[in-house]
Amino acid sequence: MTIKFLAQDDRPREKFLLKGKSSLSDSELLAIIMGSGSRDESALELARKILISVGNNWNQLSLLSVKDLMKFKGVGEVKAISIATALEIGRRRAGQEVSEKPVISNSNDAYNVFRNQLSDLRTEEFWAVFVNQSNKIIHLSRLTQGGISQSVVDVRILFKTALDHLATGVIIAHNHPSGSLKPSREDMTITQKIKEAGKFLSVQLLDHLIITQDSYFSFSDEGLL
Template identity: 35%
Template sequence: MLKTLPADSRPREKLLARGAAALSDTELLALLLRTGTRERGVLQMADEVLQRFGGIAGLLHTEPTALKAVSGLGGTAKRAELLAVMELARRAAAQQLKEREVFSSPDAVKRFLQLHLAHKAHEVFCVLFLDAQNRLVEMRELFHGTLTQTSVYPREVVKQALALHAASVVLAHNHPSGTVQPSRADEALTQTLKSALALIDVRVLDHVIVAPGDALSMAEKGLL
């Protein structure tokens, strides 16, 4: 029980006395969970959850249905709170990209895309539509595929770019297999979309490939 711990070892008291940065990932998660189960305390439960999903980053990328299978998270309240925190993280990342030039922080783009795509069990192709100052206007998931293949239609990407008055775009998709290395099909698709969007004077700035815990920028690799 947390009440039996010294005050400096209790997450809530420790946070208020020393600030959130003083807490470990396990302690921060324990604050959200609040209670454990009959078999284990909340700190142990939080530690097991982080180990199961690969830390905080892995937890943020976890499908909601996977949380339901964890002992102690079967109820709706705790899962709802965790899902709310995940969504807040996604919205905070989106706000950052809307308020400043996307490529003032390439890592922020990768984190944003990982939060949205890394946890998905099937391939998703999305586009970040940017304004003339390279700030995010909107991200749209345009195509969904299987674990190995996604059908992407250039005409639809062009249509969305025109509707949003985009000046440039960042392409992105996930690799559920875990590797972020682009395939020849990925490279060919990038060139096809570059050519199609060039006809309406919209630039392709990057194509980012995301997997759990990793992301690759084709622009940084010289593949654009």
């Protein structure tokens, strides 16, 4: 029985798409890497046979050479290289340290993130930093570009981005090309609108910065949140 005749939930690629990569068994992952089986057995059956031969241990499988893998019926040079390559990628990934994400502890930290993006612009732009529960940055995004005096942000896009990245907090910022740090009426309105919308989605507005060429204004520091 080949993979195309299996129930949809049992097809590794379809299962990957329907249920996510963590739902796949080791043999299903290996079957996807190989892509196909032999005339006599499916990729899934061949994957099970290979894994059983090494005690279902990825570390032991990684010790097999291309020639060792090619001893299994249905595993040619291309499949053997694909398996060895996937295992080598896993080895290198395990050896790399996960880079530490910057943490925003105060308005000055946020300013240091935004100033390279906003301080020297001649037109107004609206940016956002999305953070997790530890206030570590998980995404930085420009949301709008506008004219000299105003850039209107779409609150729906802001929170869609937050939800897409599983953010629990957001810090927004825009620049004033005029050099004025005084919030406009529109700045005050959009800040409150975003703050209230965030309450319903459990995404807290942590601060709103107005950036000029050499300074900034923090809504949080000024007690305006």
